[in-house]
Amino acid sequence: MTYASWSKDEALLVLSQTRDKPGPVLISLQAIQSVFGFVPTPAVALIAEACNVSRAEVHGVLTFYSDLRTFLLPANHVRVCVAEACQAVGSRELVSGLKSQGVEFDKAFCFGNCALGPSATVNGKLQGRASVDSVVKAIQG
Ligand code: FES
Structure with missing residues (x-):
């Protein structure tokens, strides 16, 4: 953008x-x-x-409001939901997997996509049942 x-x-x-x-x-x-x-x-x-x-x-x-910011976002902006419902279905594993891959991300607290957790966004596009592979693929385009 x-x-x-x-x-x-x-x-x-x-x-x-x-x-x-x-x-x-x-x-x-x-x-x-x-x-x-x-x-x-x-x-x-x-x-x-x-x-x-x-x-x-x-x-x-x-x-x-955490969606307001005083800086430009990086070229690829990843956010991972770490709220309870997503934690119950694997967001901690997603977080540690992304860290091990060197992917930078911000933590978020519920995208309203709890039924399809773990949830993440890549450049604002929501992913349900997010995985390290799905996030990395989205970053690579
Ligand atoms: S708790 Fe993760 S999307 Fe709601």
């Missing part, structure tokens, strides 16, 4: 479309991230001003 480079003008254009919606801080953060791939630090002040809230409030929302 290709994202725009940081631009204050572009950010202000995005915020002009989100600041008057209900729950404007979260919606603005999501919109900024969808354009730039992450929430750049200068965007926090712009969102605070556009939504008429403090920078601390914007920062609080930004750091509360």
Whole structure:
């Protein structure tokens, strides 16, 4: 996925479309991230001003939701569910298998795919009954 480079003008254009919606801080953060791939630090002040809230409030929302980020994701982003239902069907083995293969990943807590665990995502695409092989194949395309 290709994202725009940081631009204050572009950010202000995005915020002009989100600041008057209900729950404007979260919606603005999501919109900024969808354009730039992450929430750049200068965007926090712009969102605070556009939504008429403090920078601390914007920062609080930004750091509360794990799907919001302040950095660009790597080329291949793997997430593995380590919540209870997936642990019961093998996510610990998946985690250790991925580590042994040198695959970097983030832990997640439930994708809502519990019945088909262990669950993982590769670049946002959900896998049920995930295995080391299925994850590695998805990374390799
Ligand atoms: S517990 Fe893993 S997807 Fe719900």
